[in-house]
Amino acid sequence: MLLLALNLHASTGLPLPLSAENSAKCALLFKSLRLNITELLKSEDLCYGLIQSNEVTVRSVETVQACAPSGTQNSGCVMLTNSSFNESECVMSIMRDLAYYDAAIASYLESPLYRPDKEVPLLSPTLGIIQDLRKNCSPETQRGHNSSEVTDNLWNNDSYINRQKMCKMMRGFHARAITINRAIGYISSGDHRK
Secondary structure, eight states: OHHHHHHHHHHTTOOOOOOHHHHHHHHHHHHHHHHHHHHHHHSTTTTTTSOOOOOOOOSOSHHHHHHSOTTOEETTEEOOOTTTOOHHHHHHHHHHHHHHHHHHHHHHHHSOOSOHHHHHHHHHHHHHHHHHHHHHHSOGGGTTOOOHHHHTTTTOSOHHHHHHHHHHHHHHHHHHHHHHHHHHHHHHHTGGGO
């Protein structure tokens, strides 16, 4: 019976759960990503010389939709319920987001920068954390996924316009990192499997 249950789980296409040790490591990496982006946005170097704005650029609403069931809200915060939460879809969406931000930040760092001595050390740790997450916490099917085709033409402007876009993108990524951390916390708790 146990063998049948394991085969059923494997045939559904769900990512196999991480070991407890790896799950804790991944949760810490996701938290580290959120904290890193928070600190990065506090720095004056990323948005140096830009007109202050609260504009954000978010890749898509895909992760929010995949990781938070619709129709279940409480005081403006989405609450996850086990009746409509799809762990596999949520994890895959998170990994697609990470692939996009990996490619976007890497291609930005290869573009002509206004202040490479400030921007490279500021963004490189974020890129490193994303790459660690993709390497250590991604289901096998998502590890090679790359979004460079989406980011190929992202930084074709002058450094001022590119910095504006990067600043807005990192603000959006910060909001996304908060959503991702909530989803990972929920997945780690196992409440959706009850």
